[in-house]
Amino acid sequence: MSIPSIPSIGFTCSKHYLDFPCCHRQWKHLGHCRFVHGYSRSFTFWFAARKLDSYGFVVDFSSLKPLEEKLKSQFDHTFLANSDDPLLLSWQKLHKEGALDLRVMDNVGMESSAELVWNWANSFLKEKYNGRACCWTTEARENYSNAARYQMVPEWY
Numbered sequence: 001m002s003i004p005s006i007p008s009i010g011f012t013c014s015k016h017y018l019d020f021p022c023c024h025r026q027w028k029h030l031g032h033c034r035f036v037h038g039y040s041r042s043f044t045f046w047f048a049a050r051k052l053d054s055y056g057f058v059v060d061f062s063s064l065k066p067l068e069e070k071l072k073s074q075f076d077h078t079f080l081a082n083s084d085d086p087l088l089l090s091w092q093k094l095h096k097e098g099a100l101d102l103r104v105m106d107n108v109g110m111e112s113s114a115e116l117v118w119n120w121a122n123s124f125l126k127e128k129y130n131g132r133a134c135c136w137t138t139e140a141r142e143n144y145s146n147a148a149r150y151q152m153v154p155e156w157y
Contacts, residue, residue, distance in 0.1 A: 009109040009153060010050035011023065017068060018042045020075035024108035027085050036095040039142035041073060041075050041113070045121050046137040048157070051112050059125065069123050071111075075099060110148035114140040118150045131156050 023038035046069075049058040079100040081091045088104070095102035100102035106112060121135035134157040 009048040011058045011138075012046060012048045012054055014044055015059075015061055015064060016042065016044045020071060022075045022078045022080055022103075024080035025081060025085075026109060028085070036079075039120070041112055042115055042141045043071060044139040045117070047121075047133055048136050048153075049098070049133040051132060053132070059129065063128060064124075066122060067092045070120055071123050074103055078103045079124070080105055082106070082108055110119075110140045110142055110146065111150070114138045114148045114150035118152070124155045126154070126156060 020039075020043075021038060021040045022041060025036045026033040028143070032069055047059045052058065052081065079091065079095075080103050081088055083104050083106055085091065087148050091100065091102050105116070113140075117140065118135055119140040121138065125133050125135060136153045136157075137149055137151040139147050139149045148154050
């Protein structure tokens, strides 16, 4: 896994979360991605700070438990459906019947998932660290071969 490059933003570190098994489908896709299929998703967050905290950390990894819990809630043994999926009512019915644990998203793809968790991380960091630290890159990985990244320094950093 290579480190993304950006203009100098100070100290950096990363945190990796592994193995959130879930399934989804890209219903508009003309190929096999239109079928329900699953992956064990993993996420990597790259953090930055111009100044280290009193422990000498960019972020204290133990403070990230709420972010990890949010990842688990969204992606651990869940079924992800696009909000415009024509079968959404069927998925909702199966959810009510206890056959699947539904999460509705604007887009279930890895690129959009990377952006989603980037937003989660920065919302958390802005509040927790008063803007001292940010997340400038996230990677959403569906398997060893396929990943997508979202990279942006938040305006408030």
